[in-house]
Amino acid sequence: MEQLTTIGLNHYLTISAFLLGFGLFAVMTRKNAIVILMGVELILNAANINFLAFSKYNGGMEGVMFALFIIVIAAAEAAIALAIVINIFKIFKSVDVSTVDTMKE
């Protein structure tokens, strides 16, 4: 019970593990490119939680700074990814990634 009531590192890690798992699941199973992107965002958030949690319980600033940069990069990534998605849509008339398999040839 002590473990449940006293919020510690493992709690945050657990949440982040769930977010990561859901993110991966989205990336793996969804055909819609936008949902895949959302999954990626989830993964990134999971990583951020981890960074901040470790930072908190180690007393250093490194995790905080990393989290900050990750957010920035995530924003850039989202912009680029959406641009790509729009291009895919323009070319294939769909955001269904399973139709984007020209790499096979």
Place this chain on the structure above:
Amino acid sequence: MHSLIQLSIVVLLLPLLSFVILIFFNRRLPRRGDFIGLGILGTAFGISAYIFWSVIVQAYDPAFRIAWDFTWIDLGNVPGVGPLQIKMGVVIDNLTAIMLAMVTLISLLVHLYSTGYMAGDKNYGRYFAFLGIFTFSMLGIVLSDNLFSIYIFWELVGLSSYLLIGFFFEKDSAADAQKKAFLANRVGDIGMWLGILILYSQFHTFSFEQIYANLAAGNFGLSNAWLTAAGILLFMGCVGKSAQFPLHVWLPDAMEGPTPVSALIHAATMVAAGVYFVARIFIMLTPDALHVIAFIGACTAFMAATIAITQNDIKRVLAYSTVSQLGYMVLGLGVGAYSAALFHLVTHAFFKACLFLGSGAIIHAMHHEQDMRWMGGLRKHMPWTFATFTLATLALAGLPLTSGFLSKDAILAGAIGFAKVEGGGIYYLIPVLGFFSAMLTAFYMGRQIWLVFFGDSRTHLKPADTSHQAHHAHDTHATHADAHHSTHAVHEVSWNMRAPLVILAALSIYAVYSPDPLDGAKGWFMKMIPTPATVVGAANPQKGALLTSNAPLHLASVVPSSETAAPALAATPVAAEHAVATAEHGEAKGGHIYSDPRQAEIVHAGHAAHFTAIYISSIMVALGIIMAFVVYVFKIIDPEKTARLIRPLYLFSLNKWYWDEIYDATVIKGSMALAKMLSWFDAKVVDGMVNGVALLVKKFAFLNDSFDKHVVDGMVNFTAFTVNTTGAVLRKLQTGKVQTYVVMLLLAVFGYFIFYFTRLIY
């Protein structure tokens, strides 16, 4: 630097300046710049005359010699030799001074003459440029103080001769002749070059002075045979340039060049360069080498004379007579009549130049007819030419009161003396051939004078079709085509062509050279150019000792023939020592002192034979002239019939002893065949070998290939098959969908998790 040296360098460079100006700018100058060439040569002659005057006339010193040199190539501190430099330099001595004046004078006259003769030619300016470079090269030979620069100018003379012979290069015969001249000269030059190399390899210097000093000191490291070989090889340069047997063949063909060029180059100066060169190296020639030279000279004199009697082309007769006279000079040097040979060189230069220029005037007047058979009767039309031509002819034939008599007689006297000293026998062949040639000379020159100037004009007798005479030389001008043979009247040439004739003819009179019309040795020339002492005696102890044994006897009886009492050439310590020793002997007062006993003997014997020579040669010359009269004036003997009678001999002479044919069949055909063979060898055998190796490698490669195909490749194919099958299965996995790959990736990650934890647990 001595002021005379400076002047001589100016004289040397002036014609070069003329060449440079004219070759580049002749088309932009008025009169194509001929006045530049003429003016420059005039200046050069003026300076040369001053040098001549101050060296010979004003203050004659038998040992006069000033030299100046500069480092041309510095090879640094050469291991085993020490500091080594190749120097270039200029030397002036008595002989140089005379030669300088002679060359520039004749060149000046030829320039003047050419302004008339070459007028209207399309390459008029270039002609004068070529004359300039020729004069430069010739002066270079004259002034050089070392073998290397002589060789350089020697080749340059060859080049200018090449350019001038081929001046009418559009004619195939001219192009052939120029090539032949250059190649024949080159053959001689490689001999000369080897001679130079022999000397250089021993002394590491090219300078005459140092070579002679070393030779006199006995520093020659090789055997005497090498020294003799060096002498003969150096003489080969002369054989080429002075057209001696067996390389004489180029000179008659060289008559393809413009006639004034023939006068300048192929009669007066360039061909004399060979003789001048032999004179320069005279003191290092061993007796054996001198014997070779004497025989070659005699052979040349005789052979050329026999050919000259049957030639019909006016210039060819003169060409062969030149070869013959050059033979005399070489003969003179060979027998040790040094002064006489050089004397003949000078006198011959003037009268032969006169003859060539005269023949040029005749050809010019006859509108480029060169065949004497179609001339005749020109005496009345061309009085100036006739007079000067005849005077020069008399000098050539060696009639008394002419310069030619003085010099030729001195040579023949020397030849008799030589034969006596050497002990007779085969050596008498040399004077005999000399006298016989003198007779032939008189005969063919008499023939020429008669055919050209006397009798009636035979222009109309010329066959209309002249194609069968294509091998005969004809000067061609741009105006040639519109000059029709017989319609134009023959006329005397203009003043600028006449003046040189007169000057040259005047220089053929005995009085210029000697007060005594019968003895050249009393003249200034032979007194001032005495025989120098040899330097090989010291290097040649056996022979020297042999001669020294009876030397005092002859030394004592050397005839005093000059007022000057000084050693001829005291350049070398040994020679000077000899000279002092002989001077102490006391009996040679007032005369030349010959440190070399052999030379002394020959000179002495030559003097003794002086009158013998005069008698014999006068008789021979008279015989020759009488024969010419008998045949051509009185027509007692019909030349045609005689020719038919001795047809083989006649043809032998007419075809120049078949030398051209012999060379063509052996040397030229041989070289070409060898070249063709080697070329074939190169393409088929050497290259064939290469290609054969390539083929072999190729064959081996094919063999390898079949092994490869069936064994190695079989294995490879099996592997490929396996891979192919596996691939066909596995490629199903490649869907092109990124998500599939993500799934697989994560499966792998998960698998690793499992693996890791299993490891951890167990």
Place this chain on the structure above:
Amino acid sequence: MLSLIVFLPIIAGLVILAVPSSQKQIIRIVSLLAALAQGVLAVLIWKGYNPALPGITAGPGGSPLGSFQFVEKVPWISLHLGGFGSLNIEYFLGVDGISVTMVILTALVSAIGVLSSWTIQKQVKGYFILYNLLASAMMGCFVALDFFLFYVFWEIMLLPMYFLIGIWGGPNREYAAIKFFLYTLFGSVFMLLVMIALYFSVLDPVTGNHTFSLVAMATQSNYIKDAILGPDNVMWRYVAFIVLFIGFAIKVPMFPFHTWLPDAHVEAPTPISVILAGVLLKLGTYGMIRINFPLFPEVFHASMYVIGIFGAINIIYGALCALAQQDLKKMVAYSSISHMGYVLLGLSAGNSEGMVGALYQMFNHGTITAMLFLLVGVIYDRAHTRQIDKFGGLASYMPVYAAVVTVAWFASLGLPGLSGFISEALVFVGAFSSPTTRYIAMVSVLGIVFGAAYLLWSLQRMFLGTRKADAAYDLQIGTDGHEHIHFHDWKGKIDLDGRELAMLVPLLLITLFLGIYPMPVLGMLTSSINKLVQVLSPVVMSQM
């Protein structure tokens, strides 16, 4: 400085890479600028060169400084190979008298070559990139003092040459290119073996490591006594010398390894012929002087006789083959063989005169033969044939061309006043002064006559006389009433045009100037050659 002069053309090549291939003029101008800059650098090197320093071997203390000049030495490749010890390759450049003349020659011929390449129309970009690569490699060969570096440049050179002949050549170009390539590769494979053997036999006196430095190799005391090429291993030293010599002899090219040369020349485009004859052939003899002789002086001394005989064969054989040729370019190619024979003969003399003559002959042959090939190119451009018999009487119609040809031809046959004479004369002086090669020199002088024969004969057939019936050109009466010459499809100037004169006149002036006053080149050579002769002399060797 040296790095700059070596890599300048490569930089130009990179610049060209960025230029679109349609901009032909820009490509050409970039190449020309690089070549001119290289020339300027060569002049600077010439100005800054101190002729007193000898080179050849190391200076005081085993360092190249004080002996070589413009030295650049940095470690390049340093590999630890476990049991084999370590591999130390240096980027080591420097010049002495021998190389500095060649550097100048290379810069000169490269620039002339660029000008001559102006008429190349096919794939200009590729051509000039390869050309610049070639120029860099040639220059690198002459300044490399590390054997490995030398080998690298040597091999780099092959590749562009192969393509330049194989793509831009004549009708039979593939055959010629592959022949050239295989022949030279054959030689360099042996070179590689000897190089490695040398590496394991030599210690750098300064560092104590094995080294590829040619400077260290040139001092016999740096050899390990019992190593494969150490002084005790006489047989292997002979083998190494012979193998290395063959490698270089192929490049010279020496009889019987010469057959690639006429083919390559006939097929190669004019500028490549110029480079080939002007610079590449010199690499063979340069390699002998730089590597073969000073590394194995005692073997050289024992084989002087043989080298001399091969030199004589080259001289006479080449000249006679030239005499029989119908193709003008082939004739010039064989004349190259003949002239390179003089170099071999001079080297075989083993004395200063001969070696200075040989080096000077290398320089002069570079300039003169470049001129000859350019002149052949001029007439080939116009008439599209090189058959000597297809011409005749050209002197009347192309006077400037005829004059230049005459001077060039005479320079080639060794006329005094032109540079070829001095080098040939020095070669003969040297060869004759050495008792070993005296008789060989006596035979070789025949080459002078044969040389004159083929050159004058070709001159006569092409330029003198009148037009032949089956000539490669027609005669027309021009507007001024004179006869003019007309080539079938040649639109340009009949006589030499400005570009051709710009190529030929500098070479002519150099030939003339160096024929009258040779010291500017000889002065740079003498101290190095004297040092080399000292290194090679048996006296020094016996003190070893």
Place this chain on the structure above:
Amino acid sequence: MSNPTYTVIFYLFAAITVCSAAFVVFTRNVIYSAFSLLFTFFGVAALYVFLSADFIAVTQVVVYVGGILVLLLFGVMFTNSIMNAKPKSDVLHVVPGTVLLIGIIGAMLYTFYTTHGWMPSETTLQGSIVERIGFETMSRYVLPFEMVSILLLAALIGAAFLARFDKPGK
């Protein structure tokens, strides 16, 4: 830290985060997903506050909610017309996906709860860290900071370039 209120609030936000994330993943409707993602981001932001990273939390809200989410919504609307009858998205690899989902989460949780080496140290971050972030950004992390700014610029241009409309006729 056993403040019950604190604990309860933590669990509340943790639940919001995890549940909304699950909803994002499992709903078929893309628009629902997007809106659900909003809650996830808020939840995560709240968790950041718990982790004493208030500045990051604000950034999270501003960037993710204000930026990325809007962007995603635009993407959704742009590619799926609202009028479109089928705004749902299909799925694939459901079975391996589910297996892996459970597997990976399980493996991670297993790891977390069996590992003891990374238990918290004595010192923890306390109070506001805004000032420290500012200080760190301008000193130790100035180079990454600048690089990130350049990256952003590049991404901006790149995105604009990629997403631009081609002019008709080209």
